[in-house]
Amino acid sequence: xxxxxxxxxxxxWGAYGVACALGLGGAADVLVGGQxxxxxxxxxxxxxxxxxxxxxxxxxxxxxxxxxxxxxxAPWRKRPTGDD
Amino acid sequence: MxxxxxxxxxxxxxxxxxxxxxxxxxxxQPSPEDAALLARGQAVxxxxxxxxxxxxxxxxxVNPEWDLMRRxxxxxxxxxxxxxDVAHRDAHIETLDLVVDDLLAATRDDDPYxxxxxxxxxxxxxxxxxxxxxxxxxxxxxxxxxxxxxxxxLEAPLRRRIDAVVHAMEASPSLSGESYxxxxxxxxxxxALGALRLDDARTGGDHRQLADRWIAHAKAHLVxxxxxxxxxxxRYDGTVMEGPxxxxxxxxxxxxxxxxRPFAEEQYARARTLLTFEVLGFGLAREWPLGGxxxxxxxxxxxxxxxxxxxxxxxxxxxxxxxxxxxxxxxLRSVRFTGAPERRGDGETLxxxxxxxxxxxxxxxxxxxxxxxxxxxxx
Numbered sequence: 001x002x003x004x005x006x007x008x009x010x011x012x013w014g015a016y017g018v019a020c021a022l023g024l025g026g027a028a029d030v031l032v033g034g035q036x037x038x039x040x041x042x043x044x045x046x047x048x049x050x051x052x053x054x055x056x057x058x059x060x061x062x063x064x065x066x067x068x069x070x071x072x073x074a075p076w077r078k079r080p081t082g083d084d
Numbered sequence: 085m086x087x088x089x090x091x092x093x094x095x096x097x098x099x100x101x102x103x104x105x106x107x108x109x110x111x112x113q114p115s116p117e118d119a120a121l122l123a124r125g126q127a128v129x130x131x132x133x134x135x136x137x138x139x140x141x142x143x144x145x146v147n148p149e150w151d152l153m154r155r156x157x158x159x160x161x162x163x164x165x166x167x168x169d170v171a172h173r174d175a176h177i178e179t180l181d182l183v184v185d186d187l188l189a190a191t192r193d194d195d196p197y198x199x200x201x202x203x204x205x206x207x208x209x210x211x212x213x214x215x216x217x218x219x220x221x222x223x224x225x226x227x228x229x230x231x232x233x234x235x236x237x238l239e240a241p242l243r244r245r246i247d248a249v250v251h252a253m254e255a256s257p258s259l260s261g262e263s264y265x266x267x268x269x270x271x272x273x274x275x276a277l278g279a280l281r282l283d284d285a286r287t288g289g290d291h292r293q294l295a296d297r298w299i300a301h302a303k304a305h306l307v308x309x310x311x312x313x314x315x316x317x318x319r320y321d322g323t324v325m326e327g328p329x330x331x332x333x334x335x336x337x338x339x340x341x342x343x344x345r346p347f348a349e350e351q352y353a354r355a356r357t358l359l360t361f362e363v364l365g366f367g368l369a370r371e372w373p374l375g376g377x378x379x380x381x382x383x384x385x386x387x388x389x390x391x392x393x394x395x396x397x398x399x400x401x402x403x404x405x406x407x408x409x410x411x412x413x414x415x416l417r418s419v420r421f422t423g424a425p426e427r428r429g430d431g432e433t434l435x436x437x438x439x440x441x442x443x444x445x446x447x448x449x450x451x452x453x454x455x456x457x458x459x460x461x462x463x
Contacts, residue, residue: 021111023425048436052422056108060100067096072089 007065014062017054109365114416118432119449123165125431126158126446127179129439136186139439149217150440151190152199156221156275157443159183160454163228167453177233184229188241191222200264207265210320211252216261217269219248220276227282228454246283249276250294258305258322259298267325270306270314271332273298274339281342285458295343303347311373312354330359330371330395334402338451341405342459352406360399360411363389366421367414369399393422397441401448405455412448419445 129135143150162180166173190198196215197204204215223245226238252261253276260268261276277298280291305322306315313328314336333355340348358373368391385392396415403412423434423441434442 021108023111048422048424051424051436055421056105059104060097062100063104064093064097064100067100068093071092071096 007069010058010061010065013054013058014060014065017056017058017062020051021055021059105364109417109421112366112417112420114413114420118416118420119446120169121427121430121432122434122442122446122449123161123176123431125428125433126161126442127175128429128431129433130158130179130182136182140190143438143440146438146440148199148201152187152218152221154440154443155183155187155190156225157447159187159225160228161443161446161450163232164447164450164452164454166232167457168450180229180232181235184225184235184238187222187225191218194218204264209262209265211256211262214248214252214261215263216249216252216276217263217272219245219252219261220272220279223249223279224275224282227279227286231282231286231454231457242283246280249279250291252276253294253298256320258318258320259294259301260318260320260322262320266320268318268320269332270302270316270318270336274336278339278342282454282458285460292343299340299344299347311358312350313358313373314351328355328358328373330355330369330392331398333359334369334395334398337402338405338455341455349406352402352408355402356399356408356411359395360403360415361389361391362414365414366418367396367399367411367416368418369395369415371395393437393441397444397448400445401451404448405451 129139139154140151143154159180162176162183166176166180169176194214196213196218199218200215223242226242226245229235230238230242249261253259253273256262256268258268260273263269263272277291277295280289280295283289284291301322302314306318306324307313308315308324308327311328313333315324315327316329316332317326318324333351337348337351337355340351359371360367360369362368368386368389370390371385371392371394372390396418400412400415400419402408403415419434419437422436423445424436425432426435434445437445
């Protein structure tokens with residue numbers, strides 16, 4: 001898949017992960033839920049895992065996509081890739 | 085062979101991963117305000133009888149033992165706060181009394197099965213039918229409350245629990261009371277010893293001889309040869325049933341601080357070496373030094389790493405109790421990372437930690453003054 005196709009979702013998920021990491025609440029808190037008890041409910045554990053993955057992985061995808069885009073358009077590149 | 089284009093992207097993601105993963109822990113630095121925020125969050129929850137009942141029902145669905153343990157950790161937390169935070173002493177005692185009164189109401193009928201897992205019904209008691217888990221933890225709560233300040237109505241219930249603890253331990257061939265039928269735990273027996281020490285500190289009583297004999301027996305029979313750690317579970321006669329566990333050994337070391345500091349420090353040091361580790365600035369603890377499977381005490385075990393929330397919470401308590409700031413900081417980062425802290429007003433709750441996790445973390449953050457007072461006054 002061309003990187004431009006998945007750059008936007010990666011950026012959105014990455015922003016969400018960063019928001020969770022910064023404790024900006026909102027979506028993260030909704031996901032975790034008021035009485036979520038990871039040990040008690042498989043659903044709670046799944047949501048917690050998704051939240052942690054969002055924090056740990058999503059920003060890498062977003063940052064990697066941005067860096068990749070920057071590299072792809074860097075002035076030192078000699079050969080066009082055909083991506084753009 | 086990778087094309088130049090693929091190499092660019094691989095390099096980009098390598099840099100992104102290196103930057104994010106090595107710096108992520110900086111977003112979860114513990115703050116000196118954490119204890120006060122968490123305490124306020126718990127106090128607000130405790131003020132509401134409906135929330136107290138809901139939290140109790142909630143933890144019981146996971147493990148009925150936690151319904152008692154959570155109350156113990158909350159009581160110890162607010163007792164410590166009453167001693168350390170003099171400006172809000174009355175408010176902390178008020179919260180502490182809510183926990184104590186709720187506990188007395190819940191334990192009035194002395195039914196040990198209320199707080200035990202169902203397998204307690206499958207075997208006969210060998211030592212008189214009382215659970216040291218119940219007597220020890222209730223005694224610790226009452227002794228802590230009375231060490232903070234007078235409350236004459238608690239004297240008789242405490243005396244009854246202390247007598248039950250001493251009788252259970254003295255009558256046992258392993259000097260250990262049963263928590264479950266024919267099943268003793270180092271967690272529960274050291275907690276009971278802690279209750280004796282807190283009681284001695286206030287009343288001038290002396291249970292030193294019993295504590296010394298229990299510790300001598302433990303050193304001889306309850307320390308696992310391979311790890312040097314106290315085992316977690318054994319039969320009434322002292323036969324070991326289960327080796328060391330992170331969810332037990334850190335609490336045991338914390339309790340033993342009151343009676344035998346060198347032994348407690350040795351246990352903590354070994355447990356820290358064998359059970360705790362750090363990944364990218366986040367501290368974690370394993371439930372078992374030599375591997376095992378997830379159970380109700382450990383909670384879910386993180387694949388590959390073997391870390392568990394039960395062991396990590398108790399490791400935090402141990403690290404704080406033994407002044408191991410570096411380990412405590414790493415574990416606290418993990419608490420804030422995985423616990424999903426939520427601010428409400430001037431309080432905070434770890435939403436993903438549940439009522440039990442919140443109580444353990446709060447106790448870890450506040451512990452100290454009560455133990456120092458008891459150790460200082462003890463014989």
